[in-house]
Amino acid sequence: MKLYIKNMVCDRCKMAVNTALTHLHIxxxxxxxxxxxxxxxITPGEKQQLEEELNQLGFELIDDKKSRLIETIKKEIIALVHHQDGELKVNLSDYLSEKLHRDYNYLSNLFSEVEGTTIEKYFINQKIERVKELLVYDELSLSEIAYQLHYSSVAHLSNQFKKVTGFTPSHFKNIREEKRKPLDKV
Known part of the structure; x- marks a missing residue:
């Protein structure tokens, strides 16, 4: 049996959900x-207990197909940006269509309707969060970050970063408060 859970976007989230399931002996x-x-x-009673426990942890069980599809789109983008090398051999629309076996126009319209933003903006916001993470770690130069995240140039990365955050990457690196957002809040 498969369950789909909203806001489960990182390894710590996976651990928290696994702990909740273990606690409920599922x-x-x-x-x-x-x-x-x-x-x-699982029984309806177990499902109710699981929903309550997940809600306390900030997660939500997803029952309808459209919500599951949107969460799958987010999961694929997060995995691409944060857990792989971020390299796309094809454009994002072809990548998602191939992964999800759906027409991209359908995916894009559904995502925009439900999320209030486009898939492309969501993808850019995830990339900017990854840039923030790499800037905070302070292990790579801006040109190395641009290369790693497949920006065409440092100028392109810097312009996109400033457009999304309101800061230049160097100014962002110098400030020390609220630099990053949780992935489920992007």
């Missing part, structure tokens, strides 16, 4: 970003 096969595979079907 056997798990696999916990992935936004998705849990259980070893058996």
């Amino acid at each position: 056997p798990v096969k696999n916990v992935d970003l936004g998705e849990v595979t259980l070893e058996r079907t």
Whole structure:
């Protein structure tokens, strides 16, 4: 049995959900970003208990197909930007269409309708959060970050960063308060 969970976007989220399932004695096969595979079907009572526990942790069970699809789009983008090398061999629309086996226009319209932003803006915001993370770590130069995240140039990265955050990357690096957002708040 598969469950889909909103706001489950990082490894700590996976651990928290796994802990909740273990606490409720619900056997798990696999916990992935936004998705849990259980070893058996859960009872309505177990589902209610799980929903309550997940809500306390800031997560939400997703029941309808459209919401699950949107969470899958987010999961694919987050994985691409934060957990892989971020390299796209094709453009984002082809990547998502291929991964989700859906027409990109349908995905894009659904995402915009429900989320109030475009897939492209969501992707850019995720990339900027990754840039922020790399700037805070202070291990790479701006040109290395631009290369790693496949920006065409440092100027392109800097312009996009300033447009999204209101700061230049160097100014952002110098300030020390509220630099990053949780991935589920992007």
